[in-house]
Amino acid sequence: MQIPGPSAVPDRILKAIGQQTIDHRGPDFAQVGLKALEGMKTIFKTEQHVFIFPSSGTGAWEAALVNSCSPGDKLLMFETGHFASLWNKMARRIGLEPEFLEGDWRGGAEPDRIEARLREDKAHEIKAVCVVHNETSTGSVSPIAEVRKAIDAAGHPALLMVDSISGLASIDFRFDEWGVDVCVSGSQKGLMLPPGLSFNAVSARALEHSKSVTMPRSYWDWQDMVVPNQTGYFPYTPGTNLLYGLNEAIDMLHEEGLDNVFARHARHGAATRAAVRAWGLETLCMRQGQESGVLTAVLMPYGHSADAFRATTLKHYDISLGNGLSKVADKVFRIGHLGDFNDLMLMATLSGVEMGLAQAGVPYHSGGAQAAMEHLKETTEERLAAE
Amino acid sequence: MQIPGPSAVPDRILKAIGQQTIDHRGPDFAQVGLKALEGMKTIFKTEQHVFIFPSSGTGAWEAALVNSCSPGDKLLMFETGHFASLWNKMARRIGLEPEFLEGDWRGGAEPDRIEARLREDKAHEIKAVCVVHNETSTGSVSPIAEVRKAIDAAGHPALLMVDSISGLASIDFRFDEWGVDVCVSGSQKGLMLPPGLSFNAVSARALEHSKSVTMPRSYWDWQDMVVPNQTGYFPYTPGTNLLYGLNEAIDMLHEEGLDNVFARHARHGAATRAAVRAWGLETLCMRQGQESGVLTAVLMPYGHSADAFRATTLKHYDISLGNGLSKVADKVFRIGHLGDFNDLMLMATLSGVEMGLAQAGVPYHSGGAQAAMEHLKETTEERLAAE
Amino acid sequence: MQIPGPSAVPDRILKAIGQQTIDHRGPDFAQVGLKALEGMKTIFKTEQHVFIFPSSGTGAWEAALVNSCSPGDKLLMFETGHFASLWNKMARRIGLEPEFLEGDWRGGAEPDRIEARLREDKAHEIKAVCVVHNETSTGSVSPIAEVRKAIDAAGHPALLMVDSISGLASIDFRFDEWGVDVCVSGSQKGLMLPPGLSFNAVSARALEHSKSVTMPRSYWDWQDMVVPNQTGYFPYTPGTNLLYGLNEAIDMLHEEGLDNVFARHARHGAATRAAVRAWGLETLCMRQGQESGVLTAVLMPYGHSADAFRATTLKHYDISLGNGLSKVADKVFRIGHLGDFNDLMLMATLSGVEMGLAQAGVPYHSGGAQAAMEHLKETTEERLAAE
């Protein structure tokens, strides 16, 4: 699988998940729960709060909203791509009033436009700014620390809410240092798990704020979690077996070192872009420095169907590429390089893409895999030195 | 584990769960999704709708309520025990107005009292009747078909909502035949899975009704599920690996035969009660015919702590019994005989309980395990004949 | 499975075996090999040599003989039961001349008869005394330390060769302290592994002796093993995945403590015999102090078929009892209580046997399981104190 998630689940994690379920009210569960809750703080780089839900990432979006808002609250959201659009749609649907700053899908959120909008909001009606960290539909990364600075520069009290469902544990993220208030994430990307667990990292300020907001909620309520979580338990049945896997994933990430994980993905992103350039193709993300280390979305030459190309590649080389979503449907294909991925898996992937381009009759220049190989070769010493 | 759930997960199911995660948007997923969705209809015995959520059973309670109610709606709930009380509490919390018919925790819901209350409700303000099928805190079963008759006899249009989280796939349940409108269930009891999936079986009438109700909802919304479910897909990331396990569980249940599964649990319940009587102890459920085949709650002799007894039994015989919850805390212990359980596992359990009673200094008569053995011996021919 | 082996393989060990195979010539293999080789010394209680073969236990019998003998060598063997007879047959077949001291199958080897025979052998033509430690066909244990004393008392230089295929890691065995020269064992009994690995523990004296013996050999040759084993490697492809499992098994045995493992089996043997007595039946082993903690062979009442009883028990209670072998075919059934076995599994087993006796119409007294339970109850404090 070279789709941009769910990532291939390492054998270590599959084995952990396959262990016998234990009683989530029994004494042995405490250490499972505590390890997961404390471990996720190290992944988010926070000393504040992390809540774990037995749900998909979509549930964690909802949890973030219903714990931070009262019916009718205004939000400022930024259209980085398909997933930002879905989050915006959800907010509207549950009775909030999001304003959606239009974007071109070719880069991350723009702090200057956010600052400008907040400055206009003298009455502080906007309760939260919502930004997607790694936009999985485009392969662009939003500058989260800059968004925080923009909010502060505008002197605005809005909470900063971030979706890092596909960024966490793959690309640099620093909850406390960057001043994030709520971060939403999920299990099936950088954490290398099957889907089924989701997360809210929550600042002390956001947690306090949640006490006064009035969106109806029960399953998602942070407040119910606080006390049982202190001893490693949950207010209702948790996803025990996925928690086993989560604890294994946290160990694996720390064994490699989070910074090494980030560097590995960044290097693979750069090698992939070298291949794309050599093929004479264009990446969807066009803002330098905002290209994702998690995936690379590639624009097809005009008149060629990305989906036809993906079907050919799957049939001939058993490689499953990500499809273009909504506005860019059939116009881009996406190469995932996330999770437990190494140099040779990247070479396998890019070789498969190159052979697929030939097979599908897409105009391209030969030598993309070779160009990626050159990049990997040149940077291998540096990589080993860092580790 | 002899606690009343999560049940021990059979090896076949653990292996299924440990398979590599596939793309939930890819072509191979369709058969996984369709098998699960169609298979669950056979378990609920319905030809109407089943929705599957990546969440715990608590989430499915919430899903049932937010898809069936508008803010401020009145509900009629029946206090069968701890779990009925929690569902009542959740309803209140998200802005509904449940009326809670008081119960003594020693049997199932009482259709005549429900009928009487509905007859009083001339204005049809009550929108739904909510009943727990198998009350895990007490080991009592509510007569669901009789509750339906009571509603009809009262000529009342209220929906019939049932929690069968711990009853489904262990004791007789017939969604269509009994006229249930919404049934809530979860993965970690009769379905023998780890926790993390939950279900709503929904009648055509309830699904139609959900279009007009106004509780805010997104993650839980049935309407979003209908179209993608038709081809085996979901509107957001499903719990792929638990779905693998679910499909295996459905196969296992049908290989044994649902009616054989029900008979097995009923027989084990009867053998357990024979042991309890021989020990000179009393079961919490005291209404004949409503004793659960899933678990048996046993009252401790006056002045003896159930929790001290449970701790002794765990320490000496490595057997984990269920604790008394809320009103019956420390007063009862619960023997689970659910899931993938056979005669010898029951004998192991009851031998452990009997040795534990001795070890903990609880006054009892020897011979309970022997009495259960007699029951099993006498009914073994009948069991084989039925299979 | 209540047959006397292969024992049920614990999940921990199955998972270990299911790990990816590594290169047995690569650097990572060394620690796997060394852990296994050193670990097995702690299980045999020796500081001399242990060799591991990718073969069944039968292969290790052959290895012991071909490394210790020259063609035509005389051996003294003792007929404790079926397995002693098979070993005798093998020796004869590969060109050795075993003398077989006749036994009645109702106890272990008899040191006084061995001593008497050795005293007669003034010319020291007998090169080795071969004794089965735990005779799986009868449930009797030979007094190995006494056999050593008998050899010494006779002033005879014969090697002491012991088959502890089913005794090792279940009942007391001390290679160095008891002065054993060669001990044969296998993976599928006390070590709780699938079959496929076998062992020779070898004294320095036996290893030196092997240099001069002339049985043709290559695969089984100890001398080829010595040097590569020092660094954890083997002269040919080892059974890598079973070695993973072996290392897990060694850890499990030490976590529980070998002496606790022995005490557990002994206690289960005693409880089983209490049940047999209460049923009014007789054990095959009739020499007190030589009853096995690994399995109990039970004589059927005259005129009743053990195999018919076993078939009934399997059909009705899904419990698989061991059959009588060769001389005692259809006359005994064998109850295994080996490997990863606890009090409640024993109660399940004995309850199944008792229900099976009823079902099969075998004359017996009720109350055997109850009698075993009494024994377990009375000794539980003692057990916990020892651990």
Added chain:
Amino acid sequence: MQIPGPSAVPDRILKAIGQQTIDHRGPDFAQVGLKALEGMKTIFKTEQHVFIFPSSGTGAWEAALVNSCSPGDKLLMFETGHFASLWNKMARRIGLEPEFLEGDWRGGAEPDRIEARLREDKAHEIKAVCVVHNETSTGSVSPIAEVRKAIDAAGHPALLMVDSISGLASIDFRFDEWGVDVCVSGSQKGLMLPPGLSFNAVSARALEHSKSVTMPRSYWDWQDMVVPNQTGYFPYTPGTNLLYGLNEAIDMLHEEGLDNVFARHARHGAATRAAVRAWGLETLCMRQGQESGVLTAVLMPYGHSADAFRATTLKHYDISLGNGLSKVADKVFRIGHLGDFNDLMLMATLSGVEMGLAQAGVPYHSGGAQAAMEHLKETTEERLAAE
């Protein structure tokens, strides 16, 4: 792992091996045993006999010799490489008299030289001709059918014994059609299992012959196997869990189709050689048409250490190449393309080799991976058509 075996074990097979061990004397075992025994006949392409040993391949070499020879028998063996030399050494060691036709390690066995030697043996003292099918140390394949013709042309009655430990189930092999008498194989190469099972395919003629030969044997004796094998059982404890894996492997091979498996390996061999040529390097096998589809041995440029190169490649790219053995130690490295291997895994491997050559400072031309990719691209249509 890109070493030439043990091959990476597919997840399906690891899962099969991780199933609970069953009683090898019980009724359920029969179908496991029969499936394995019958299934292996389809892999060897024989309707005669296949025997399965719980041992490594080295054991099966010994089994072949001791069942076919009497002490002092003369054999004719051919030095194709390291493994032929080891087999020769074993034969000498157990008391046979092999004559070893010297080879240059750069191709398969030479039928004309074999024929010439047999013609000289007027007295028919040579009892068997022993040839390695796929020589793992060199990557050359012997023309087995031609060797048969050579024996027949010489009018010589010698048995034809073949080692196909690393060839079976990867490259074309036809036991009956080619007139082989004994074929030795093992589990850890083309069968994709962990090591621990080995095989002898045996012609009716060889089986009859074995009755009269006098090498002492017990564990390896074919005659003991014949009767129990007919009903799926074995004369001693078989390697139950590896048999589970074997049956899964047989299914996988037939699902793909044996001929497709052979074509896949041949195509990967050709692509690998295209890469080697483009790098300006030389393969060890220099006889056209005898290059192995299982592995490719590559000669290092003069003055460069193959082992240093392998170490660099392992460190930088986590790819484990096979080492040169004995005569070609440090002079060749071996690229494995055996077992469950596809186009992209080959591209990953060859990219890793190419990056490793650069990193290790070995003189080479860039573009080998690219050349292999061209070969794969050009032949992909043909491959799909055949399947």
